[in-house]
Amino acid sequence: MALAYEVITTSFRTELHARWSAVFDRLQVPWVYEPQVFTAGDGRTCMPAFWLPRERIWFDAVTAPGHEDLGWWRRFAAAAGGWEYYPTDTFFDEQDWDSPVHVDEAWHGRALLAFGPLPMAYGDDGLDVWQSSPEGGMWVYDDAMYWWTLCPVCGYFGAEYFGQAERLSCECLNDREHNKTRNGHDVRLLKAYQDGWNESVEEVLVAVGGGRAGHQWRRRALIPRQGAAEAARHCVAQCRSVAEVLREELPEEAYADAEEGHQLCDSCPGFVCTGCGAEPAAAPGEYCRSCEPLPLLSDAHARDLLNLRAIELSRLHKEQLKIIHPVINKAMGVRWRGDARLADLAVGLTQVEHWLAHPGSLQIPNPTLSEEEIDMLSGAEVRQEIAARVGTLSAVVHDTIPMVQMRINDAIGVRTRAEADEEQLRAGLRQVRLWLQAPASYREAAG
Numbered sequence: 001m002a003l004a005y006e007v008i009t010t011s012f013r014t015e016l017h018a019r020w021s022a023v024f025d026r027l028q029v030p031w032v033y034e035p036q037v038f039t040a041g042d043g044r045t046c047m048p049a050f051w052l053p054r055e056r057i058w059f060d061a062v063t064a065p066g067h068e069d070l071g072w073w074r075r076f077a078a079a080a081g082g083w084e085y086y087p088t089d090t091f092f093d094e095q096d097w098d099s100p101v102h103v104d105e106a107w108h109g110r111a112l113l114a115f116g117p118l119p120m121a122y123g124d125d126g127l128d129v130w131q132s133s134p135e136g137g138m139w140v141y142d143d144a145m146y147w148w149t150l151c152p153v154c155g156y157f158g159a160e161y162f163g164q165a166e167r168l169s170c171e172c173l174n175d176r177e178h179n180k181t182r183n184g185h186d187v188r189l190l191k192a193y194q195d196g197w198n199e200s201v202e203e204v205l206v207a208v209g210g211g212r213a214g215h216q217w218r219r220r221a222l223i224p225r226q227g228a229a230e231a232a233r234h235c236v237a238q239c240r241s242v243a244e245v246l247r248e249e250l251p252e253e254a255y256a257d258a259e260e261g262h263q264l265c266d267s268c269p270g271f272v273c274t275g276c277g278a279e280p281a282a283a284p285g286e287y288c289r290s291c292e293p294l295p296l297l298s299d300a301h302a303r304d305l306l307n308l309r310a311i312e313l314s315r316l317h318k319e320q321l322k323i324i325h326p327v328i329n330k331a332m333g334v335r336w337r338g339d340a341r342l343a344d345l346a347v348g349l350t351q352v353e354h355w356l357a358h359p360g361s362l363q364i365p366n367p368t369l370s371e372e373e374i375d376m377l378s379g380a381e382v383r384q385e386i387a388a389r390v391g392t393l394s395a396v397v398h399d400t401i402p403m404v405q406m407r408i409n410d411a412i413g414v415r416t417r418a419e420a421d422e423e424q425l426r427a428g429l430r431q432v433r434l435w436l437q438a439p440a441s442y443r444e445a446a447g
């Protein structure tokens with residue numbers, strides 16, 4: 001299936017969660033939001049916010065201590081780590097510590113809890129990024145001051161004491177004693193935190209039952225998967241495969257198993273996940289966003305990626321970026337990149353990745369010609385090449401087309417183009433090429 005970008009909306013219980021999801025997206029860390037409810041011996045339940053399946057990390061964030069039952073959370077952290085819980089710390093509310101939480105081995109992992117707003121780069125060195133957190137970092141089960149960190153060698157992502165990257169399990173740095181790399185201020189991390197702060201998060205009121213209304217925080221982002229937006233739009237959140245429903249409703253002898261029955265959703269007009277069967281999938285045989293989480297692209301990330309793809313396109317076609325960018329803008333139906341909205345960026349990224357995969361499919365108008373190429377052209381061809389560039393030149397130098405035409409004629413010493421011989425025309429095309437490459441020289445020559 002072709003790679004295609006689509007706009008989807010994701011919902012979160014708190015604004016802080018929405019912003020953290022944008023941080024993980026920028027770092028290309030797959031996340032699942034509230035995939036599981038856990039129950040304690042006393043019957044109380046909790047839903048940790050994020051599961052990072054690749055790193056096997058549970059992560060939650062609260063604006064201030066006291067907002068959640070932190071004692072419960074700590075018992076969860078012990079259970080998720082596969083350890084016996086014993087109370088040692090006075091920071092957490094420990095009244096109910098003898099009521100353990102059950103966490104299936106499939107969900108075992110490290111648990112981290114962040115207090116306060118997102119980290120942020122302060123001052124010039126950007127060192128103390130967790131300054132606003134009351135704990136100076138994230139809590140693990142029995143210790144604080146943990147920061148997200150990235151391996152400077154392989155890019156491995158994790159959380160370590162003061163962000164010391166040599167403690168990461170990739171072991172690239174492999175020097176625990178002498179080389180304390182406080183990589184919690186890695187420029188990629190700082191950029192991701194900044195994205196989290198900048199992310200546009202919308203607060204909406206939703207019905208929560210019993211006539212009561214609750215709050216949700218939503219963000220819109222791109223997902224690189226065709227059909228995902230459609231699947232999410234039509235899902236009524238009660239997905240079960242047709243096969244499963246039939247097997248329950250029909251007498252055993254009347255039920256005939258068929259492959260399609262397992263892929264079609266009984267409630268939505270689409271497909272069910274081939275993994276869990278409980279969430280919508282973009283296409284038959286595919287996984288849902290929980291079973292196979294893909295990092296999303298926020299607006300800023302989509303623009304950065306589009307710029308990167310434009311550079312790749314420019315190298316592939318040996319063409320200047322200032323020729324490539326207008327071609328991309330045109331494909332998105334915008335005049336300037338700044339006018340592009342998220343849906344336009346989805347179109348642009350989809351189109352550019354298609355051009356990259358099938359280089360013959362992109363026809364660049366007015367490609368830059370080399371000296372040798374200009375020498376090879378016939379007089380009629382040179383005339384055409386000039387004519388084809390006049391519109392672009394007029395836009396680039398902010399001058400009218402008749403003025404541009406006159407300036408070309410002046411440059412080659414003729415009153416009308418018809419008078420020009422082949423050599424003069426070649427000189428004209430070279431002049432146009434120079435002005436396109438350095439628009440300022442057009443204005444300077446005028447003075």
Ligand SMILES: [Zn+2]
Nearest residue numbers: 151154170172
């Ligand atoms: Zn590494």
Ligand SMILES: [Zn+2]
Nearest residue numbers: 239265268280
């Ligand atoms: Zn469904």
Ligand SMILES: [Zn+2]
Nearest residue numbers: 273276288291
């Ligand atoms: Zn699934």
